Amino acid sequence: MARWSANVPTWTPVAVADTTNFTDAGHMSLQGGTATQRINISEVYMGGQAGASSPSIMLLARDSTVGATLSVGRLAALDAHTAALGTNPVVFNTATTKPQRSATLSLLNLSFNAFGGIVRWVAAPGEEISMYGASASIGETSLSAFTGGTPGLMGSHFILEPF
Amino acid sequence: MRSKRSQEGYLLIDHRESPGVSADLVHRSGKDAPVVGKNATFESATITCSHCQAVVILNPLRTRPRNYCAACDHYVCDRPGCLTECLPMKKVLDDLHAASVHLIGKEPFNG
Numbered sequence: 666m667a668r669w670s671a672n673v674p675t676w677t678p679v680a681v682a683d684t685t686n687f688t689d690a691g692h693m694s695l696q697g698g699t700a701t702q703r704i705n706i707s708e709v710y711m712g713g714q715a716g717a718s719s720p721s722i723m724l725l726a727r728d729s730t731v732g733a734t735l736s737v738g739r740l741a742a743l744d745a746h747t748a749a750l751g752t753n754p755v756v757f758n759t760a761t762t763k764p765q766r767s768a769t770l771s772l773l774n775l776s777f778n779a780f781g782g783i784v785r786w787v788a789a790p791g792e793e794i795s796m797y798g799a800s801a802s803i804g805e806t807s808l809s810a811f812t813g814g815t816p817g818l819m820g821s822h823f824i825l826e827p828f
Numbered sequence: 829m830r831s832k833r834s835q836e837g838y839l840l841i842d843h844r845e846s847p848g849v850s851a852d853l854v855h856r857s858g859k860d861a862p863v864v865g866k867n868a869t870f871e872s873a874t875i876t877c878s879h880c881q882a883v884v885i886l887n888p889l890r891t892r893p894r895n896y897c898a899a900c901d902h903y904v905c906d907r908p909g910c911l912t913e914c915l916p917m918k919k920v921l922d923d924l925h926a927a928s929v930h931l932i933g934k935e936p937f938n939g
Contacts, residue, residue, distance in 0.1 A: 701928045701936040703921060713846065720849040722857045725883075773883040776854045776861040781846030786883065788837040792876040794883070797921045798928075813857035814849075 667747040668707070671695055671756035672739050672822035675714055678721060678810035684729060686763035687809060693738075693821050694764050694807040696731060697799040698752035705793035706806060708824035709786045713779035719817025720778050721810050725786075725794075727770035728805040732760030743824070754827050755799075766809055767802050779817035793826070832896075835903060836873040839885055843868050878902035879910040881917045
């Protein structure tokens with residue numbers, strides 16, 4: 666299947682502990698579009714945009730509570746000839762029912778300074794992080810800040826492949 | 829034959845134009861994240877655990893052997909649950925999908 670970019674051009678992470686409600690506009694989450702949709706995440710990128718030092722503890726993790734009533738964010742196919750999906754995965758940072766990060770299912774722990782810092786993780790082919798469906802805990806993955814830092818303005822994207 | 833190195837991903841943390849983060853901050857958080865200081869760049873291979881899909885940032889100073897599962901021919905992480913039995917996440921997802929197809933009676937179209 667085709668690869669897509671889910672992105673949030675500019676946002677400020679809000680640091681929260683595990684299994685605590687995310688704050689609207691303070692996280693970047695990806696949820697499957699249907700109960701049977703499979704998604705592979707092959708790249709995670711964060712680019713700092715802060716105007717002052719903002720050390721951040723960022724976690725890519727599965728969510729133990731998934732968001733509901735989502736405000737759909739940006740999703741674009743990488744190839745211009747990609748056909749429309751039956752149902753799109755949903756990238757969002759605003760929801761009525763707030764997602765919560767799993768306390769045990771952290772996938773990637775990263776620390777960076779959003780004042781000029783850049784982070785890029787790329788999976789080897791076949792080694793992507795996978796998701797299935799739209800329910801906890803494997804149906805939603807989030808990029809969010811863990812407590813302890815002072816997160817600052819940044820932009821981020823996931824490269825993903827829905828099936 | 830596939831090399832184990834073909835399973836490696838790539839991580840870049842670029843603080844060349846940034847004050848970076850301190851070891852103290854990372855250690856206080858309790859998270860095991862790489863510490864990349866001012867004007868420094870960190871590049872590392874990563875492996876994705878076949879069983880839980882956690883991404884392991886390879887520490888070049890590690891002297892203990894990496895955990896490897898011969899059943900799925902894959903590196904696995906240090907979590908105890910990943911060392912006791914071979915249950916690859918890909919198989920879990922395939923089984924879930926098979927159960928879904930069985931329930932709804934047809935292959936779903938997601939695009």
